[in-house]
Amino acid sequence: MSDALTLIPLDNVDPALVEALLDRAFEPGRHQRTAYKVREGMDWLPGLSFAAIDGQEHLVGTIQCWPVALTDGAGRAHPMIMVGPVAVLPEHQGAGIGKALMSASLSALDPRAPLPQVMIGDPEYYGRFWGFTNAFTGGWDLPGPFERHRLLVRCDEPAVLPKQGVLGPWKG
Secondary structure, X not given: OOOOEEEEEHHHOOHHHHHHHHHHHOOHHHHHOXXXXXXXXXXXXXXXXXXXXXXXXXXXXXXXXXXXXXXXXXXXXXXXXXXXXXXXXXXXXXXXXXXXXXXXXXXXXXXXXXXXXXXXXXXXXXXXXXXXXXXXXXXXXXXXXXXXXHEEEEOOOHHXXXXXXXXXXXXX
């Protein structure tokens, strides 16, 4: 791989290329994953979603962010941003592409109105680099099976997070 890596807005990339990359980065049954149910029917957020292009102008990685909400027991929807999938072609993994995509996406958040960010991922990795934690998600549920310790959130003011709720598409 060439050392040159360029990040561009994901909406500048042919959606068929993005789908092909996701198919290679994840197993064929990826559409059955619970994360897909959480964001079902939603379009990804163009301002927070990026593509990584290598020195030969090949697509090697993507990140998508989605509008979701945690609906509490009273039926109130708390808007959040679901981060992911972060996808890198298998032959390019370990080169820092995913880290660059995550940093770009989180840096694009509007600091004047930061919504909590939620993801399903490795707590040690995403906690170490970006402050994601599972300390506040113990009472949260998803519309499908998931490993509870991998449900992570990042929020400037964790006191505003509901203690319980179900994460799903933001219908607001």
